[in-house]
Amino acid sequence: MSTDALPQSMVALVDCNNFYASCERVFDPALIGKPIGVLSNNDGCVIARSAELKALNIEMATPAFQVYPLQNRFGIILRSSNYALYGDLSSRVMQVLDSFSPSVERYSIDEAFLDLSGMQDSVSNICQQIACKVPIYTGIPVSVGAAPSKTLAKIASHLAKKQPGRQNVCVFEHADDPELLIWLKSLPIEEIWGIGRRLGQKLRQAGIETALQLRDTDHRWLKRNFNVLVARTALELKGTHCIHVDDAPEPRQNIMCSRSFSKTTNSLAELKEAIRFHCQIACEKLRKQNSLAQAVLVTIRTNGNRFGPQHKEARAYPLPQATDDTALILKYAQEQLELLHQPGLRYQKAGVMLLDLIPHRPMQLGLFQKEQASISEQGQKRRQLMQTMDQLNNKIGKQAVGFGLARKEANWQMKMAHRSPRYTTCWQEIPVVKAK
DNA sequence: CTGGGAAGAT
DNA sequence: ATCTTCC
Numbered sequence: 309m310s311t312d313a314l315p316q317s318m319v320a321l322v323d324c325n326n327f328y329a330s331c332e333r334v335f336d337p338a339l340i341g342k343p344i345g346v347l348s349n350n351d352g353c354v355i356a357r358s359a360e361l362k363a364l365n366i367e368m369a370t371p372a373f374q375v376y377p378l379q380n381r382f383g384i385i386l387r388s389s390n391y392a393l394y395g396d397l398s399s400r401v402m403q404v405l406d407s408f409s410p411s412v413e414r415y416s417i418d419e420a421f422l423d424l425s426g427m428q429d430s431v432s433n434i435c436q437q438i439a440c441k442v443p444i445y446t447g448i449p450v451s452v453g454a455a456p457s458k459t460l461a462k463i464a465s466h467l468a469k470k471q472p473g474r475q476n477v478c479v480f481e482h483a484d485d486p487e488l489l490i491w492l493k494s495l496p497i498e499e500i501w502g503i504g505r506r507l508g509q510k511l512r513q514a515g516i517e518t519a520l521q522l523r524d525t526d527h528r529w530l531k532r533n534f535n536v537l538v539a540r541t542a543l544e545l546k547g548t549h550c551i552h553v554d555d556a557p558e559p560r561q562n563i564m565c566s567r568s569f570s571k572t573t574n575s576l577a578e579l580k581e582a583i584r585f586h587c588q589i590a591c592e593k594l595r596k597q598n599s600l601a602q603a604v605l606v607t608i609r610t611n612g613n614r615f616g617p618q619h620k621e622a623r624a625y626p627l628p629q630a631t632d633d634t635a636l637i638l639k640y641a642q643e644q645l646e647l648l649h650q651p652g653l654r655y656q657k658a659g660v661m662l663l664d665l666i667p668h669r670p671m672q673l674g675l676f677q678k679e680q681a682s683i684s685e686q687g688q689k690r691r692q693l694m695q696t697m698d699q700l701n702n703k704i705g706k707q708a709v710g711f712g713l714a715r716k717e718a719n720w721q722m723k724m725a726h727r728s729p730r731y732t733t734c735w736q737e738i739p740v741v742k743a744k
Numbered sequence: 745c746t747g748g749g750a751a752g753a754t
Numbered sequence: 755a756t757c758t759t760c761c
Binding site (some may be wrong): 355415416417418419501502503504505506507537 | 757758759760761
Binding site (some may be wrong): 347348349350351352353354355369370371372373374389535536537560561562563564565566567568659 | 746747748750752
């Protein structure tokens with residue numbers, strides 16, 4: 309290689325606008341133009357807002373009970389989280405994005421990074437196409453930001469959304485684009501991707517208050533006085549593509565399922581019911597990503613916001629062998645729960661975590677490998693049972709079959725007073741069209 | 745009356 | 755293990 313410059317890297321971030329609120333509108337157009345808020349699990353607080361709700365100065369994470377009294381006056385519509393719907397619409401959006409680049413990283417339910425390096429078409433063109441096509445195909449409006457690095461693409465997408473004239477697209481072909489520099493100069497340090505509240509404070513103490521300042525701070529100094537991540541972020545701001553688009557992420561290293569009770573409980577039976585539920589969901593996820601767990605951890609905790617005796621503890625238990633068998637994992641989880649549980653305390657939350665996950669490589673048994681076959685005969689049967697359960701649950705609906713009964717009204721079930729229909733994933737709830 | 749899940753650094 | 759960050 310000579311001194312030729314490396315091919316310019318180019319990353320796009322596609323971000324769904326007010327994703328959950330937009331999802332609610334797709335099958336209920338009456339919501340268009342109205343202030344919509346989507347609530348967290350248990351209908352606790354607002355976690356997504358339509359533009360109209362933002363305009364009413366309802367902040368993110370506002371407790372639901374503070375919004376209820378305003379609903380009538382401002383015509384605010386609140387919805388419980390409908391993850392079945394959001395997940396499905398998310399994969400539709402991702403599918404459309406797949407047609408724009410061979411390398412698409414599903415970064416979160418509503419965001420994706422696209423590697424646009426070395427594309428034939430101009431980056432601006434591609435980004436405009438994305439911003440135009442995704443809403444047509446899915447009903448979800450998106451913003452698209454593109455730049456030489458992920459961190460800059462994040463900033464670009466922010467501008468795409470924020471600045472009205474841009475029509476949801478913002479492209480910086482070069483990291484030294486004068487317009488970008490002006491923006492970096494006014495961008496507060498803690499609004500940069502990867503710099504949270506804590507680091508922001510520390511950086512400010514060191515006199516670094518804007519994105520531009522961070523970008524121009526010595527790399528080694530940052531590494532020494534902060535950490536590699538901050539140093540890397542500074543490089544990214546310079547346009548060096550350090551955080552690559554990862555379109556084939558490794559399987560999860562651990563899987564956690566936990567939830568708060570709608571009311572605290574001191575009943576061991578109720579805790580067991582919750583653990584059983586979480587265990588089954590966790591094991592489903594485990595099998596879905598084709599892994600085996602080597603340890604299971606059970607955690608319970610009382611409500612730390614209340615007075616009274618507190619208890620917050622987790623117990624990990626190493627499984628005798630790596631497994632994805634719900635029945636087995638469940639058995640050990642229940643044992644751990646009994647060891648943890650202190651009668652008389654009121655618990656607020658319970659959870660299960662599967663740890664030390666390793667890939668499961670199903671052995672191809674030869675036709676005459678009798679010995680091996682007999683050893684794993686029980687295992688094979690269990691495996692089939694699990695597979696059948698997963699298939700049924702996939703087909704009919706979450707937890708259609710499982711271990712023990714899942715009571716709809718159970719205390720640990722989510723409060724979901726305002727959930728919209730699962731239009732796309734549940735036969736009973738598909739939209740009905742009336743034609744004259 | 746204020747969420748759940750995961751990764752990675754230290 | 756704990757802390758921090760992200761969405």
